[in-house]
Structure formats: C-alpha cells, structure tokens
Amino acid sequence: MINKEFTIDGQYGFHLRPAQVMVEKMSPFTCDVKMKKEDGTEADAKSILGLMSLGLNNGQKVQMETNGADEKKAMATLEELFRTNFGE
Amino acid sequence: MSERVYQGIGVSDGIRMGKAFIYRRAPEPDTNRMIKQEQAEQEISRLDRAVEHAVLEIDELVARASKTLGDDKVAVIKGQKTFLSDPAYCPQMKKLIQEKLFSSEKAVREVTDRYAGVFEGMENSYMRERAADVRDAGNRLLQHLSGADCVDLSKLDHPVILVADDLAPSDTVRLDRNLIRAFVTRRGGKTSHTSIFARSLDIPAVVGVQDIMDGVTDGEELILDGNKGICIASPNPETVKDYHAKMEQERRMEEVFRRYAAQDAHTHDGKRVIAAANIGSLSDAEDSLKKGAEGVGLFRTEQVYLSRKTAPDEETQYQVYRKIAECFGSKEVIVRTLDVGGDKEISYLGIGKETNPFLGYRAIRYCLDRKEIFLTQLRAILRASAFGKLSVMFPMISGIQELEAAKAMMEEAKEQLRRRQQPFDESIRTGIMIEIPSAALMADVLAQEADFFSIGTNDLTQYTLAVDRGNEKVSYLYNYFDPAVVRLIHRVSDAAHQAGIPLGMCGAMAGDPLAIPLLVGLGLSELSMPAGSLAQAKYTVSMLESKSCGELAAKAVNCRSAGAIRDLLQEYLQKHGEQD
Numbered sequence: 001m002i003n004k005e006f007t008i009d010g011q012y013g014f015h016l017r018p019a020q021v022m023v024e025k026m027s028p029f030t031c032d033v034k035m036k037k038e039d040g041t042e043a044d045a046k047s048i049l050g051l052m053s054l055g056l057n058n059g060q061k062v063q064m065e066t067n068g069a070d071e072k073k074a075m076a077t078l079e080e081l082f083r084t085n086f087g088e
Numbered sequence: 089m090s091e092r093v094y095q096g097i098g099v100s101d102g103i104r105m106g107k108a109f110i111y112r113r114a115p116e117p118d119t120n121r122m123i124k125q126e127q128a129e130q131e132i133s134r135l136d137r138a139v140e141h142a143v144l145e146i147d148e149l150v151a152r153a154s155k156t157l158g159d160d161k162v163a164v165i166k167g168q169k170t171f172l173s174d175p176a177y178c179p180q181m182k183k184l185i186q187e188k189l190f191s192s193e194k195a196v197r198e199v200t201d202r203y204a205g206v207f208e209g210m211e212n213s214y215m216r217e218r219a220a221d222v223r224d225a226g227n228r229l230l231q232h233l234s235g236a237d238c239v240d241l242s243k244l245d246h247p248v249i250l251v252a253d254d255l256a257p258s259d260t261v262r263l264d265r266n267l268i269r270a271f272v273t274r275r276g277g278k279t280s281h282t283s284i285f286a287r288s289l290d291i292p293a294v295v296g297v298q299d300i301m302d303g304v305t306d307g308e309e310l311i312l313d314g315n316k317g318i319c320i321a322s323p324n325p326e327t328v329k330d331y332h333a334k335m336e337q338e339r340r341m342e343e344v345f346r347r348y349a350a351q352d353a354h355t356h357d358g359k360r361v362i363a364a365a366n367i368g369s370l371s372d373a374e375d376s377l378k379k380g381a382e383g384v385g386l387f388r389t390e391q392v393y394l395s396r397k398t399a400p401d402e403e404t405q406y407q408v409y410r411k412i413a414e415c416f417g418s419k420e421v422i423v424r425t426l427d428v429g430g431d432k433e434i435s436y437l438g439i440g441k442e443t444n445p446f447l448g449y450r451a452i453r454y455c456l457d458r459k460e461i462f463l464t465q466l467r468a469i470l471r472a473s474a475f476g477k478l479s480v481m482f483p484m485i486s487g488i489q490e491l492e493a494a495k496a497m498m499e500e501a502k503e504q505l506r507r508r509q510q511p512f513d514e515s516i517r518t519g520i521m522i523e524i525p526s527a528a529l530m531a532d533v534l535a536q537e538a539d540f541f542s543i544g545t546n547d548l549t550q551y552t553l554a555v556d557r558g559n560e561k562v563s564y565l566y567n568y569f570d571p572a573v574v575r576l577i578h579r580v581s582d583a584a585h586q587a588g589i590p591l592g593m594c595g596a597m598a599g600d601p602l603a604i605p606l607l608v609g610l611g612l613s614e615l616s617m618p619a620g621s622l623a624q625a626k627y628t629v630s631m632l633e634s635k636s637c638g639e640l641a642a643k644a645v646n647c648r649s650a651g652a653i654r655d656l657l658q659e660y661l662q663k664h665g666e667q668d
Contacts, residue, residue, distance in 0.1 A: 009407065013215065015215060015218065016163070016164065016167045016218055016221065017163055017167075020163070020166070020167055020170050023170060023174075024170075044175060044176065046175060047174050047175050047176040047177075048167070048170045048171060048174050049171060049174050049176045049177055049203050049222070050174075050176045052203075052207065052215065052218065053203065053206045053207070055206075055207075055210040055211070055215055057211070057396075057404070058404050058407060059400075059401060059403045059404040059407065
C-alpha cells in the first residue's frame with residue numbers, strides 16, 4: 001500500500017473534469033485507489049460520483065492511497081496527474 | 089392576448105423577437121412503483137437496456153456537438169456517460185432492485201437524488217450546479233425506461249424563442265443555434281448551464297422567470313430583452329415598433345463598436361484614456377480581454393469570499409489573484425481589498441445586522457479591525473503581484489488616518505513575506521477609492537499618501553446627495569450629473585493633478601457615454617466599467633476633442649442642476665458625433 005499527499009489546485013476545486021480524468025486514468029489499474037479527505041471521508045478514485053461527492057475545494061489537501069499489484073504504477077500516474085493539474 | 093412583461097435575470101445580452109416554443113420534457117414517470125421478487129431479474133435487464141441506449145444517445149450527441157461546440161462543453165456531456173458507467177451509480181440501482189424490490193424508475197430516482205442532494209449541499213457554487221448534470225443523467229435513464237418520446241429539439245425547423253423550465257446540457261447541444269433566437273427559462277442563475285451556453289453562443293437569454301411556463305402559450309409572439317432581463321409576451325404594436333428601433337440601433341452600433349474595441353482608446357486629438365474593466369472573477373477577466381479591456385480598474389475581491397463557510401486562506405486567494413494577474417500580463421489590474429458590509433453580506437465574517445449599514449461597519453473599517461483577515465488578503469495580493477502588474481486599492485477611505493493605518497498594514501504584510509523570502513512586486517502601488525464626500529473634500533491631503541485615486545461614483549453620489557438608490561420614493565434624486573457630485577469630482581481631479589498622481593473612475597458613471605466627455609474634460613485618465621460597455625466607451629472617446637472637453641467641464645461645474653449638465657453634454661455629443 002502506498003500513501004501520498006496532494007493539494008487540489010483549481011478555481012472550482014476538484015470538479016467534474018479532473019474527476020473524470022482521474023477515473024479514466026485509474027480504471028485500467030487492478031489495484032484499489034482511494035482518495036481521502038482531511039476529515040477522514042474517502043472515495044473510490046474509480047468513481048466519479050464518489051470523487052465529486054467529497055466536495056473538494058481549491059487548496060484542500062488529500063491523501064491518495066493505492067493498494068494492489070500495480071500500486072506503484074498507479075501512484076506514479078497520480079503524481080503525474082496532480083503535477084499537470086489534470087490538464088487544466 | 090394583451091401585453092405582459094415577465095421579469096427575470098438577464099444572463100446574456102441582446103434583444104430578439106420571435107414565436108415562443110415551449111419545451112417540456114416527457115411527463116414524470118412513476119418513480120414509486122415496487123416490484124415482486126420474481127420480476128427482479130427482468131427489471132435489471134430493463135435497466136441495462138436503458139443504460140445501453142442512453143450511452144448510445146450520448147455518443148451521438150457528442151459526435152454532433154463536437155462540430156458545433158468547444159471541447160469543454162463536450163466534456164460536460166461526456167461526464168454524463170462517465171456517471172452511467174460509474175461503479176457507484178447503476179450498480180447501486182441494481183442493488184436496490186434486487187434487495188429492496190424497487191422498480192428501475194424508483195431505483196434511478198433514489199440513487200440520482202442521493203448524489204444530486206450531496207452536490208446541492210456543497211458550499212462551492214460550481215459544484216452545486218453539477219447537481220444538474222447528475223439529474224440530467226438520471227432523467228435520460230428515466231426517459232429510456234419509459235420509452236416515451238419527448239419533444240426532440242434537434243427536429244426544430246424554424247427560428248423560435250425557446251421557453252423551458254430549465255435546459256440541460258444535453259438539450260442545449262441538440263439546438264441548432266441558427267434556429268434559436270433566444271432562451272427564457274423558469275429556473276437557473278448566472279452560472280447555470282443555460283446561462284453559460286447562451287453566453288458562449290452569444291444567444292440572448294433571460295433566466296429565473298417564475299411564471300413563464302404557465303404564462304406563455306406555444307407560438308405566442310415574444311420579445312426577449314437580455315439587457316434588461318425581461319420577456320414581453322404578445323407585445324403591443326408600439327412596443328414592437330420600439331424594439332425594432334432598438335434592435336436596428338443595436339445592430340448598427342455593434343458594427344461600429346467592434347472596430348473600436350480592438351484599439352487603445354484615445355481622443356480625436358490624441359489624448360490617451362485607458363478603458364479598463366470592472367471584474368469579479370477569472371471568467372470576467374477573460375471575457376473583458378476579449379471585449380477590449382486595457383486593464384482592470386476595479387477587481388472586486390468579494391467573490392473569493394462568497395459561497396463559503398469560512399474565510400478563504402492565503403493560498404486560495406493567491407491562486408485566484410495570480411491567475412488574474414497572469415491573464416492581464418503587463419496591463420495593470422487594480423485589486424480592491426475586501427469591501428464587505430453595506431449591501432454585501434458575508435455571513436461568516438460576522439458583521440451582523442445594522443440599522444444603517446451603509447454608514448456602518450464595512451469595507452476598510454472592518455478590515456482595519458479584523459487585522460488577520462486583512463493581512464491574509466494583502467499577502468495573497470502581494471504574492472500574486474510577482475506574476476503581473478497588480479495595484480492595491482482601499483475602499484471607503486474617509487480620512488487620512490484610515491489611509492495611514494491601511495498602508496501600515498500593507499508594510500506589515502510585505503515584511504511578513506520578506507521574512508518568508510517570498511517574492512512580490514516591491515514597486516506595487518497603493519491607491520484609494522474616493523467614494524465618501526469627506527475624502528473628496530480632503531483629496532489634497534490624501535493625495536500626499538496615495539499613489540492613485542479612483543472615484544467610486546455609486547457611493548459618492550448616494551453619500552453626497554443623501555439618497556438611497558434602492559428606495560423608489562427618493563431614487564429620482566439619485567443622479568451623478570448633479571452639480572454637487574460633479575464639483576466634488578472636479579476638486580478631486582485638481583488635487584490629483586497637483587500631486588501628480590493618476591485619477592480614474594470605476595463607478596457606473598465611467599461607462600456612461602454621456603458622461604465620458606465630461607470626465608475626459610475633468611482630466612480623468614482611466615475609466616473602468618463593465619466589459620460590455622467598453623466598445624461603446626472607446627468609440628465615444630474617439631469622437632472627443634480634449635480641449636473642448638475641458639471647456640465643457642468648466643461650464644458643467646458652473647451649472648445649476650443635473651438637468652442643465654445633461655443638456656450640455658447631449659448638445660456636445662450631438663455636435664461631435666456628427667463630425668465623425
């Protein structure tokens with residue numbers, strides 16, 4: 001299991017488009033991918049509704065957790081996504 | 089039928105006439121039905137088929153929309169497809185069918201409402217609007233489950249004014265924009281889908297018209313006035329004539345204005361006047377640049393504080409300010425610090441109800457009292473200043489002590505950043521709004537401490553004349569052409585020139601073509617206005633001649649009444665308009 005912290009960066013928070021990109025990129029991985037808010041609520045990173053339900057605003061911190069056979073690759077992909085701000 | 093006027097919110101400018109086309113979705117399906125145990129399997133395959141059809145339909149929509157709309161709009165539609173394949177969406181419905189014996193319709197309603205409810209409860213207004221996307225996906229499923237045909241918007245074959253409860257993204261992409269003259273909807277706000285789509289396609293729209301669906305009949309003649317936010321049903325011949333004239337005028341002027349929007353504003357004889365925009369958000373910033381803004385004379389930062397439960401932290405503010413600074417590059421953006429209070433209420437700031445809020449605890453008075461909130465904003469602005477050309481402007485300064493105190497806070501914020509070794513623009517300018525008569529009267533003293541002045545005519549007029557603009561019984565007295573207001577502006581201008589600091593204006597007066605010759609004559613070097621007024625203002629400036637504007641201003645200052653000043657200005661514009 002790998003854990004890493006990221007910060008949401010976007011005028012509208014973690015909205016439809018970034019959530020969509022994350023689901024698209026995470027779905028091919030077999031490992032579990034979770035996004036956790038500071039208050040402890042979490043969501044399946046392969047579910048756009050789950051991700052959007054977290055209601056993340058600009059500037060908030062999140063923990064990403066990957067757990068399974070391809071967890072390293074999944075985390076590397078996540079890092080790239082946050083680095084490029086989901087192509088926004 | 090006789091003429092009726094419906095008031096709503098104008099969200100996309102322009103005037104159009106046409107026949108009403110009332111768009112109703114298919115009748116509500118029964119979402120309370122339960123099933124028997126042995127029907128569960130059949131019910132699930134019924135849901136599967138509906139999902140399959142819905143996905144096909146979305147693919148078709150996307151293929152059609154990508155030709156006519158931008159990528160970001162297509163993304164919204166694609167988002168719906170993602171909902172349909174979401175592990176938290178349809179699988180949950182199937183679970184409800186299997187375990188609770190819900191019909192497919194009831195299951196779709198239940199799960200859709202659950203998520204839409206979560207989004208609607210969010211503090212971020214953008215996310216709240218996304219509830220509509222989820223509902224749209226749910227409605228699409230319900231439509232396919234019922235197999236019922238609803239009016240197909242893509243089959244429209246003549247130009248209409250579309251009347252609807254609300255328009256979903258999937259509705260708007262089906263529209264042939266050549267056939268839709270305008271929109272009017274019962275629901276929606278400035279940031280709802282209909283509004284964003286309407287603006288991006290330049291289709292006039294009015295939303296939030298409560299009685300529109302029941303009040304208007306299919307095929308009825310309508311006039312939609314997006315500028316005023318009204319929809320007129322079965323207009324009288326005189327109204328039609330009026331509006332024909334307005335439309336013709338609008339069309340002719342638009343052509344002229346378009347030429348001027350792209351150029352820097354200067355008078356006929358070469359005096360430069362900066363035509364800047366008033367903005368409140370990044371999307372305003374982008375829009376204003378397209379419409380010819382040469383900078384920002386007033387960036388209202390209140391929006392950053394709205395739709396939240398707690399004050400935004402430094403990082404959140406910095407991100408917004410930085411993007412706006414970058415957007416304008418080397419063009420100046422004047423950032424007004426938090427102007428809360430008066431009619432602008434932000435609950436978590438704890439200002440509370442006052443009997444006389446316009447004379448109360450507001451703007452700079454609040455900020456000087458709540459130092460942490462103020463310092464946080466100043467640091468965020470300063471950090472963003474490293475990425476463009478920002479200036480800071482304090483609102484509601486009533487005297488020199490307030491200005492000195494605010495400047496001391498600014499120094500403190502700078503010092504904090506220096507200690508953190510965070511870069512900012514060391515040459516950043518700090519100016520003030522002149523919107524209180526005492527500040528106008530003491531302008532010569534204030535000019536020694538301020539790097540620039542910007543006159544806020546809305547407050548200056550109401551404070552000078554002691555008139556509440558919102559009170560219908562006295563609003564006739566509210567007039568920025570009142571000689572008392574004009575004399576104050578004149579006085580401020582003298583003080584600014586003597587001290588050698590620039591003078592701008594960011595109230596409604598600055599965008600009023602009639603006022604512009606007077607303002608140029610009074611020596612204002614920057615006029616800041618809503619982006620929509622820029623093209624016309626630039627055109628007006630181009631007709632002026634600076635020397636005669638000066639003479640005009642000298643005459644205006646000696647007028648006895650607002651009416652006399654208006655007459656003078658009208659006469660001047662007529663004379664100079666003809667020369668062009």
